[in-house]
Amino acid sequence: MTLMPASQPLLSRVADAVYWMARYIERAENVARFIGVNQNLMLDLPGGFSDQWQPIVDTTGDRAAFLDHYRTGTKDNVVHFLAFDAENPNSIRSCVLAARENARSVRETISSEMWEQINSLYLLLAAESLKLVPEQLPQFCHQVRMACHLFQGITEVTLSHGEAWNFIRLGSMLERADKTTRILDVKYFILLPSVADVGTPYDDIQWAAVLKSVSGFEMYRKRHGRIAPERIVEFLLLDADFPRAVRHCVGLADQSLHAITGTRPGTYSCAAERRAGLLRSELDYAQADAIIKAGLHEFFDALEAKMNIIDECIRGDFFAQPALTPAAAG
């Protein structure tokens, strides 16, 4: 009897690299989207509101780093910082460089098509970032976003959905959930106090911009129709089907973890699985009204902390070099 050869085990170093490659691509796409949506929003708002660039720096969590290097949150400063600044590890350029370095170190694992796509995104950035800010900002943001989506699509159709693919999905989903959480956290508190604006066209425009920031405007309309802050919270946090909803992302991350370990769903074999499972079930059974009542900001903080723990557990469970004694003489 001949045995089917088991699928190739994944090197810990390779798992680490593909996970981060995916996170960085997702991050670059998010930052490009934030810039693009904000630019679009600023053009719609009356004069007094039209210089609100600082908040997107808060969204990416880099406020302190920004203030260290720039005096004011002008459009050019913020756009340069988020798009091209080599010293900002979360700028689009830094993300793309990091994604490519990771991809380069695992070129034999990913498909050639994936490598070529990440490489062409890198070449785009290398050419554009010679300037201080992108010449055609909307086009630039669009190009970056589409290049990232294309990479994800190529990954879907060219890489076998085995262990490496699952680490890629795990990385993208955790990154995406983190970004949706952050944008909601920042925007909700900027927008909510303006009670005077409720019902004005600007209120609608601003909330619509939040949805657009996560590519969720059209899907939200289909699901809930009228713009209402609490429904938006429900949609972006708890929707099961919207691809950027936190619950949806955590659900897929949890699925990928189980696919990697081979553990039955609903059970766990390592710390990462336990933590992801806890968060998944919390979101599966949560209610938006109760969350808002208990304090949305506290909920976001806790959510981010939980996702950070999952990331740390993944590192410990899969990427850290195992001890020198072989588990089994193979």
Added chain:
Amino acid sequence: MQFSSYDTQAFYDEMFESDGRPRPHARLLLETVESLSDGQLLRYKQAAERMLLQMGITFNVYGDTAGTERIFPFDLIPRIVPSGEWDRIERGLKQRVHALNAFIDDIYHEQKILKDRVIPSDVILSAVSYRKQCQGLDPPWRVWCHVTGTDLVRDRDGQYYVLEDNLRVPSGVSYVLENREVLKHIFPAVFEGLSVRPVQEYPSRLLEMLESIAPRPHHDPRVVLLTPGIHNSAYFEHSYLAQQMGVQLVEGRDLTVDGRGVFMRTTKGLERVDVIYRRIDDDFLDPQAFREDSMLGVSGLMAAYQAGRVALANAPGNGVADDKVVYAYVPDMIRYYEDADPILPNVPTYLCWKDSDRSYVLEHLEQLVVKSANESGGYGMLVGPHSTREQREEFAVKIEANPRNYIAQPTLGLSRVPTIVGDHFEGRHVDLRPYVLCGKEIYVAPGGLTRVAMKKGSLVVNSSQGGGSKDTWVLDPPAQGGQQQ
């Protein structure tokens, strides 16, 4: 672009006879190129460069920190080797690699060739690449050179000579495969009407050979490719070959050794490794056995290899036959082990440790190429006719100080191939590096890498010194009678 003003000068040209008529095997290719509309070839050239950049087919330059990646220049005009010529090369290479394996095996066992005084013992035992740790080892099939990248050159007379054997960790084969892909993609018309032997069989052959040397009787041996990492100049090739073979690309830090064998660190724990195609020099392979300061290698790997728990390709210690002084004796080895005359001759070589040779060399530095015995990549070399007085004096001092380490050869007028330079063709010097796989049998991949010295008049083809490459075509023999398909 036309060839009408093309001048072969006094060199052997791979495409044209000395009177300017196209060689028969090149005629169709030249017609196709000349039939292109104005500027088309240059547009193809740009498209090919874009494609190489997009595919990230780049190499790293040591000591260049900013923008460390460059494309290896690729010239669209292929180099053609007619089938008759190729047959002779193939037979010559098989003969040579067979003899080299027999020699290395002999050196690490009974040393008959030394006892019979065919080669002086002190030449061998003083070679820095002789590894006493390998004494008595029996690699499968008694093969020590699993992958060889022999450098061939043609002189003005059109005769092929072996310039170097490159037995240790020869590189470049990925460019053979990629050049063909790029040319097929960019300029498919150039293949029309010709029967060019495909090259893409190489990765399968390589994998087959590697699996065949696995030490454990095993239905599914685990082969890995060991790279020094992404900063190595040949990293693209390492990842490309691993990808094409479907094996894991590992770095030293991914491997660990215990009494049972070699293991790699995976997300599911440690997994046994059977065969390592290592692209790291002996020196850096194992800090316990060789250089202690190696950060790239795997501690304990040599011990596992000596105990027969893992196979290594190429076999450590095979560099003893790659020393440029030892090279001079390869024709003697062929006569000794194969009982036949060499099919491919060596370039005449002066050995500076011999008093008579040394004084000749020192008197004729201006005409000779001097090489140090153990360097590669075009480093540690003096090209006499292109050298300055100071460079010659510097080499004279080095030779006197360490004669064992230097050889000299006449400066060959390497053959040339038309190459796109600006908006026209000029002849550029080339060499040819075919790749030979040796397991139970010997396989020579058709063609090999044609490296081109892109600088006018230059004879140095190494990529680190501004060399480029061309696709290399081995033509199938014309069909016997009947019509060609």
